[in-house]
Amino acid sequence: MIISRKRFLSLAAAALAGAGLFAATARAADKIVVGALRFTSHSPSFIAFERGYFKDAGLDVQFKFFQAAQPMAVAIASGDVDFGVTAVTAGLFSLAEKGAVKVVGGALHEDPKIDGSAILASMKAYEAGLKTPKDIKGHSFAITQAGSSFHYMLSRVADKEGFSLKDVKLVPLHKVGAIIGALKTGQVDSWIIVPHIAKALDGAKKAKIIGWVNRYAPDYQVTVITANANLIKKNPDEVKRFLAAFSKGAADFNAGLVDKTKGEEEAAKLVELIHKYVYASKPLAKAAKSIRRGAMRISPDAQLDARSIQHQLDWFKSQGMVKPKVTLDMLIDPSFAKVVK
Numbered sequence: 527m528i529i530s531r532k533r534f535l536s537l538a539a540a541a542l543a544g545a546g547l548f549a550a551t552a553r554a555a556d557k558i559v560v561g562a563l564r565f566t567s568h569s570p571s572f573i574a575f576e577r578g579y580f581k582d583a584g585l586d587v588q589f590k591f592f593q594a595a596q597p598m599a600v601a602i603a604s605g606d607v608d609f610g611v612t613a614v615t616a617g618l619f620s621l622a623e624k625g626a627v628k629v630v631g632g633a634l635h636e637d638p639k640i641d642g643s644a645i646l647a648s649m650k651a652y653e654a655g656l657k658t659p660k661d662i663k664g665h666s667f668a669i670t671q672a673g674s675s676f677h678y679m680l681s682r683v684a685d686k687e688g689f690s691l692k693d694v695k696l697v698p699l700h701k702v703g704a705i706i707g708a709l710k711t712g713q714v715d716s717w718i719i720v721p722h723i724a725k726a727l728d729g730a731k732k733a734k735i736i737g738w739v740n741r742y743a744p745d746y747q748v749t750v751i752t753a754n755a756n757l758i759k760k761n762p763d764e765v766k767r768f769l770a771a772f773s774k775g776a777a778d779f780n781a782g783l784v785d786k787t788k789g790e791e792e793a794a795k796l797v798e799l800i801h802k803y804v805y806a807s808k809p810l811a812k813a814a815k816s817i818r819r820g821a822m823r824i825s826p827d828a829q830l831d832a833r834s835i836q837h838q839l840d841w842f843k844s845q846g847m848v849k850p851k852v853t854l855d856m857l858i859d860p861s862f863a864k865v866v867k
Contacts, residue, residue: 555586556764561598561610562589563702564804566722566820567634567749568611569783572803573796574775583767589803593701594670595749602752603627609768611749614838616673616847618752622857623849628758629835630862631751631769631828633776634720638744640784642822643679644724645737650712652734659737663689665715668705671698673847675748678838679718682743709733722804722820747825747834758859765862769828776824783821793818830863 562568571589574580580587590606592598595613602610603626611633612618621627636642647656656665662683669676677696684691697714699705706723708714710732718739727733739746751772753765782788782796797814804820805813825831835854842848858865 555581555584556761556767557586557588558608558764558768559588559590559606561601561607561612562591562803563593563595563598563611564591564806565720566800566804566817567720567822567824569779569796569800569804570633570772570775570824571611572775572800573778574771576799576802577775577778579771579774580768583771585764585767585771593703595675596671596673599627599752602754605754605756607754608757609751609753609765612752613675613749614678614747614835615675616842616845619839619842619848619852619857623852625856626755627752628755628859629750629830629857630753630758630765630859631772631864632747632749632825632830632866633751633828634748635823635825635831635834636740636744636746636748637823638740640740640821640823641721641725641738641819643718643720643739643748644728644735645683645739646709646717646719646724646727646733647736648709648712648715648733649731651715652736656715657736659683659742660687660689661736662716663687663693666695666697668697668699668708668714668717670700670702670705672696673842673845676718678841679739679743679746681841682739682746683718683737686742720820721822722816725819726816745831745834745837747831747838748822750830750835751828753859753862758862762861769862773827776826776828779821779824780826783818784823827864829866830858832858832865832867 560571562571575587596615596617598610598612599618599621601607603621645659667680709717724735728735758765782792797817800817801810801813804817
């Protein structure tokens with residue numbers, strides 16, 4: 527087929543325009559830093575990255591890993607991290623009061639029908655009589671720091687079991703890794719942690735599961751999606767795109783590993799993907815069991831349980847860890863969060 531010079535120039539111009547549009551689109555991807563822990567419960571972010579959901583949303587993601595929730599919240603507030611999945615802590619409320627960080631969605635949520643955060647006793651303490659959550663009274667309990675989610679979860683157990691936090695020796699160890707080491711060696715008597723860690727410790731006879739948090743706090747919104755406040759003001763569309771991509775990752779995670787409605791092939795693919803970030807130093811064959819057993823419900827569509835967040839705020843206030851003037855509105859941005867009351 528012979529193409530006229532005019533037609534050729536027209537096609538060439540169209541091709542160049544298309545190439546320019548493609549280049550512009552590629553350049554338009556927003557670079558963001560996402561804070562995470564190497565926990566199975568952080569898998570929606572990993573899935574969204576590996577399956578291209580962030581890329582499809584025009585987001586160029588880099589992960590920054592932490593060993594506790596509070597340092598991540600500080601990094602988000604400072605702008606070193608743009609988005610993160612963090613536990614609700616006293617420190618998070620204090621940062622929200624200063625206008626530095628906002629909650630834009632929900633992530634990990636306890637479900638009464640699924641094994642969630644487990645209450646652990648060290649083997650030393652278990653053999654000495656710490657057999658049930660009620661027995662934590664008079665023993666030591668590990669936390670990362672005062673005002674952490676571990677601190678709050680213990681309060682829910684104590685309330686129902688009829689003892690006071692004053693009856694427990696709180697041991698702040700700052701990092702999850704340090705707590706695991708202390709529990710294994712009997713330097714602390716008890717702890718509460720997500721199931722992929724708890725079940726691995728129990729299975730290896732390094733600690734003993736003595737209860738489940740969802741028996742004490744079935745409504746507990748464990749983690750939330752947070753964003754830097756300045757980023758929200760400058761680029762609200764970026765927040766919407768992040769939440770949409772994260773929610774796709776959460777839907778895959780829930781269907782494949784929590785509800786198990788997508789079959790074994792999909793579950794195996796997800797485990798292999800997650801293994802790049804969780805227990806990555808272990809062979810897949812050894813890590814797979816812990817990853818599967820660590821699957822907890824992630825709030826669909828990033829829904830946020832406002833009642834649970836309010837309860838946490840009220841408790842932190844009662845302990846003098848958060849100022850009385852702090853309100854839920856200071857923390858939650860309703861223009862993004864799908865609040866369930």
